[in-house]
Amino acid sequence: MPVTTQSWVVTQRLPDLLFAADARDEPISLTAADYRALHWAWSEAIGDYTRRTVTKPGDKLVAFAAIAELFQRTWRAEYLAGLWRPTLLQDLLWATNYEGRAPRPERYRAPSWSWAAVDGHVVASLLDDWLGAGVGTAVQRCEVLECEVVPATPLLPLGKVLSGTLRLRAAMVKATWDPDAQLPVLYAALDRLEEATLTSPPATSPAPELTQIGCAYPDSTEDACEIWAVPVLWNKAEKYAAGLVITPAATEGVYRRVGCFHSPEPDEDPGRLVWMLEQKKQEIIII
Template sequence: MWQIYQNATVTISAATASHSNQGFLHARNLEFCYLSTWAIPWHDVDDENKLISDTVFCAEGEIRRVKPEPIDSRAWTMQEHKLARRLLRFGSSQMVWQCAEGCEVDGGSKEEDDPPHFSTVDETQMFYHWQYDVEEFTTRFISKPGDRLPAFAAIAANYAKRLNAKSDQYMAGLWRQWMPFILLWYIKDVHDEPTYPDLPPDEEESPTWSWHLACSGVSWPYMPFQGESDSMTLDIEHCHVALADEKVEYGRVKKGSLKVVGALLRIRLLGTRPLWTMPDSSETFAPIDIK
């Protein structure tokens, strides 16, 4: 299916639809779309007794902002947005046009933060793009937790092409060349619910060092990307995953193994519940004692 989005001339996204049976060509609520609206009456130049009313929209700085839509909450739909060469998005507030050159919003000027050309970014930028895409993907809803890797497979295949990497370098959602960095993923939201799902029998040996088993969103601590720097203190001695289907190179895995060599630091968690939250942040932290 993902080849359709990638090879299509234009992909039309029914972003406002919550399911496939719901339409998206509906009348918009202008008061919801804009900050303010005014009806300005004026007289017809040919007939002074004829009163005409036009509407003025005021939305300085807001109309250019692409608002989240129902389609943005579903994991499987992320690939159609990421892989489409040209995307026409029907949103609840406006239409949005996206392509490799940038982003244009109906009724507004060009987006300040244009998506960059994938072909022009270096490995450092690619590393951060990858983290961002995984973070976004893991916050989206998926009905079957075991489908996380298959739903992300097309995006991973696209990265492999840009990185000139073979599929055997993709380890259950992590790239071997970045392994010392991306093993540092953590659960972004701490809840009382378990953060790992009950695994079906065919996934009981699935690698727990991969983010694909986490139920909630994941993230990474900020760090300067060092590439092949000699200053890294973690070496990957062995990493292997067994695919559930050898024909699906970036899909579901049934088991995996990882062996690393590095420095070991003893820590002790103080308490069992998060105790504080960073200002202006939804992330919660628990203190640790480092020895």
């Protein structure tokens, strides 16, 4: 699909770097600062686009394909239903604006981990001073085992998709929330029972302690009852994490995204990341 400014007026506000590829035959050499600027521009483009009224919401990826092509010519990275493979974990941390949260679309349009799967204004990244690019090696991450997308037609590889699968190796903690709240608090039932000793076995098993692990952002007005918190990025030094909220899908052993979360502000909760660091990592499939 050729890129034209008529496809979407936001092209008038995109960085000049994106248009330099048209003037050269060879790939552009990008600095680290260039990559950060492009990723910021991409996040802003998603926010601007999803804030607008789309005539056919099901055509989100089709309508956005021209912008994606413009970025891809400069980035030269694989596009995954609205996300980019080199920045996949960061890109997974999008959130819907709680003031305009909408019902989940009845018809499939994208994998649940893509912002194109839902309606409403999307904030493309929850990254901040504790998890942003400037923190460097202090940020740890879960492992991406696989991420594949099947386009509806090879003639439009950046457009509509038939399916998408994301496989992560990560911690996974059973959680609870109030999805009707604007910004639900995310809790996990953590068993604080210490290991019993032969000399002093516990008389009874105490009930699991309900612990606040973060602030959640539901993707839609859907009432998801059984949910799990999956940390994606975290900073042990700052005791701060961000990740996905998932729920079981129709297929056993498979999940779909229903929201995202981040830790409470460090000055609000001096607690640890024990709830996630002590969990054994496992393979998680999200569609």
